[in-house]
Amino acid sequence: MLAKLWLENARRAMDQIEDSQMAHIRQAAEVMADTIEAGRWVHTFGCGHATIPVEEMYPRIGGFVGFHPMIELPLTFFTNIVGGMSVHQFVFLERVEGYGLEIMKGYTFDPRDCMWLFSHSGINAVNIDIALEAKRQGMKVIAYGSAREAEGKQTRHSSGKTLFDIADIVVDTCVPAQDATVPLKNHVDAVGPVSTIAFVTTVWMTVTTVAEILAERGVGLFIHPSHNVPGDTTARERLSAALAEYKRRIAGV
Numbered sequence: 001m002l003a004k005l006w007l008e009n010a011r012r013a014m015d016q017i018e019d020s021q022m023a024h025i026r027q028a029a030e031v032m033a034d035t036i037e038a039g040r041w042v043h044t045f046g047c048g049h050a051t052i053p054v055e056e057m058y059p060r061i062g063g064f065v066g067f068h069p070m071i072e073l074p075l076t077f078f079t080n081i082v083g084g085m086s087v088h089q090f091v092f093l094e095r096v097e098g099y100g101l102e103i104m105k106g107y108t109f110d111p112r113d114c115m116w117l118f119s120h121s122g123i124n125a126v127n128i129d130i131a132l133e134a135k136r137q138g139m140k141v142i143a144y145g146s147a148r149e150a151e152g153k154q155t156r157h158s159s160g161k162t163l164f165d166i167a168d169i170v171v172d173t174c175v176p177a178q179d180a181t182v183p184l185k186n187h188v189d190a191v192g193p194v195s196t197i198a199f200v201t202t203v204w205m206t207v208t209t210v211a212e213i214l215a216e217r218g219v220g221l222f223i224h225p226s227h228n229v230p231g232d233t234t235a236r237e238r239l240s241a242a243l244a245e246y247k248r249r250i251a252g253v
Contacts, residue, residue, distance in 0.1 A: 002182050006192040009181040013198045016174035017205070024171045025202065028142045029209035031114050031169065036066035036210065037219050038112045039249065043068045043134075045103075046118035047094045047126055051076040053118050053144070053199040057207055058224065064211065065222040065245045067116075072103050075126065093126070095156050100129025108252070111138030119143065120179060120195045122150045122163035131166045132159065143167035144202055146195070149177040171206075173198035222246070 032042045044054045044067055051071050058067040078090040093099060103126070115134035119127045122145050131141045147164040155162045164170050175195045182192035214221060222242040227235040 002184075002192070006182050006194075009192065010194045010197045013174045013194050014201050017172075017198065017201060020174065021171050021202070024169060025206050026209060028116075028169045028171060029206050029213055031140050031142065032066075032116070032206070032210045033213040033217070035112055035114050037214060037217065040110055040112040041068040041249070042066055042114055042116055043070055043107070043109070043139075044116045044118075045070045045127070045130055047072075047075040047124065048078070048090060049196055050118040050120060050145075050199065052196050053203045056200050057203050059243075059246075061224055061226045063207065063224050065224075065242055065249065066210075067207070068250075070103070070107065072126075094124045095126075097125040097129060097157055100126040101133055104130060104133045109134070109137050109139060114140040114142060116142045117144070117163060117167070118199055119145045119163050120173070120175065121145065121153065121177070122147065123153055123155045123157075125157045127163050128155065128157040128159060128161065128166065131163055135166065135168075140169070141167045142169045142171075144171045144199065145173055146175045146177060146179075147172040149175070153177075171202055173202055 035042050044057065046054050054069045054071060057063050058065070058069065074085060074093055075090060077085050078087050080086045082088070115130065117127050117131055122143065131143065134141050143163045145163065147170045150162050150164055153162065173195060175198050178190065179193040179195045180190035181194050183190050211221060222245040223238070224242050225235045225238045227239055229235065
């Protein structure tokens, strides 16, 4: 059954992450914990389906204040498929050098911040623009993606570097370069990608580690609670407190 084959491939990626990436995840989490403890932001960015891990961590039940999603609509909203803001435009835009610099102009950064980037291939220009500019502004750059598979690949950026060459810390999602992992009879292309499940896996491994580090330091977290649990009479108050803290930090107070 192809369903079981996909499940085996997804489990294999997660097992490989556990076997080979724990130390790197801890290293990334330490940097993020320092940033959040300082009252600053872990900025998060990706293009295409690599925005899914960005959207997964905050705002999200079980997430907490400190992670700032930077989502550029033309680089993620291509579910029209064709027509306006569709796949053709997205594929073009993520390769346009200089676009990432324009995105960065819309935000205020601090050297105590860090930039957490998600890219399966690590070769497209927008992510590399953002990584280079983040480093220029004094931030640590953390990249998650299929780093080993990107070795030797030709970058699409004039710097000559991939995202994984630039990053201070890299976590390998252990996903094959082609992403889709299930061969299909009478077809050239496989189906069943596993990069998204690997991204989400590494996100929660990292975020829970950040939470653990901060809790051990005695730092109180503003956690986004579920407000759908019967009998939890203070969930709305805790949610309001988390959103108020997010608003306060965004305002720079």
